[in-house]
Amino acid sequence: MQILISEVKSWLLEAGERLKEALLDEKLQVDTKLSRTDLVTNLDKEIQDFLVGKIMTFDPKAKILGEENGQDKLEDFSGRVFVIDPIDGTMNFVLEGENFCIMVAIYEEGKGVLGFIYDVMKNEFLWGGPSIGVYVNEERVQQTKYLSLEEGLLGVNAKMYTHNIGNLQAIGDVSMGIRMCGCAGVEFIHLALGRRAGYISNLAPWDYAAGQILVETLGMTVTKFDGESLNLDEREFCVAAGPAAYTQILKLSLENKEGY
């Protein structure tokens, strides 16, 4: 486990250096995928290839599920699976040059064992798993207090909020305020470090895999609005929060079910 952890951390740090270098020196090649705001760059593809190469050298039998390069479906979670997001928050990477993450989650026989979220420009690296706890850079994250919805900020997805999916506007009204940053990894780091009461979004497996492993290790919960488990299969509405806020969010979402 220790060797695996230090390997993955070194890959993400190296990939992060590459992204910083590209932001400084290169003109990005930006393409669109499903819509004009669904961006992909040459760096998303390059970093995915880099990570896949590292994984295949380290563990040739491992399976991979990842956002780019046609690796976005996986039926069989037996053995070891790496779920990777080479750039989470590609829009921010292109337009802000910050607030993007590189993420890796590792599953063994379908169980999440390690998560890694690296906010490259902020140099905030959250990593860990159920058997070792959670760390930010080299410091252990101590979960001392979960914020209730009334006490904390709520990270939300813009489209879900606009269309009031899951009664999200009412949920936001109970919180201290909503925030939209455009990057799931950044939101999961905020949640893990006590800067959020919760995070509600519409996420693909590579967007939530690492975050789920990390915040669940800290005693929080990540599910669909109806409390059902996420299935690592397709894009889903996700609720992530500590115990008190999680119960509040599910209760409030049931009061207006038309949206989902």
Added chain:
Amino acid sequence: MQILISEVKSWLLEAGERLKEALLDEKLQVDTKLSRTDLVTNLDKEIQDFLVGKIMTFDPKAKILGEENGQDKLEDFSGRVFVIDPIDGTMNFVLEGENFCIMVAIYEEGKGVLGFIYDVMKNEFLWGGPSIGVYVNEERVQQTKYLSLEEGLLGVNAKMYTHNIGNLQAIGDVSMGIRMCGCAGVEFIHLALGRRAGYISNLAPWDYAAGQILVETLGMTVTKFDGESLNLDEREFCVAAGPAAYTQILKLSLENKEGY
């Protein structure tokens, strides 16, 4: 002017050190003002008093308009006026420990001459004015390209967006995406540095004064939705953007006037 600039910068840096120290070591005293989400802390008051003391020592004849301590109205803008916001983004200061700014704007005979926005935790310090240009830390900001609404992100105020004030949801749909960070200073820095096509919010004079001086120096515009000037008198709906995006926003807002 040079002495004034280095004085104000040194005050903000010193105030920033005080805020960092307080976040590390102290239990904040948090009170509410107009609502349960309108927060003020002992540090807002302490930093305002610190800045007022520095201003009065440096220029005893200057007038002051500021968020805290009953200094929030000023009728007469003759002579030199300092507009101060000791902590812009108090909610973020309390709940995130980041994404807050200290801001100072200086007016001479009613004209904005200098603006200072210091994002304390990120150490991003935007300052300047029409006679000297704009700098981030010690580097000159070169405005080479203004993003159109279709090309860039849009910073928005949550309440305005939810209630579609000024047709804001449609404006957001034309942009590459909306962001809500809870701090006007952070948004003005983003706009000045090309990370936003625009910023639309509901702001008091101390929230927009420094930002308006800085982004107008860079050739952008800050007005009400109807194109009228802001009056430094009360909370107002504000549009801040470069030329192309500004025209698009005003046009789109006119298509649905019911909200304001």
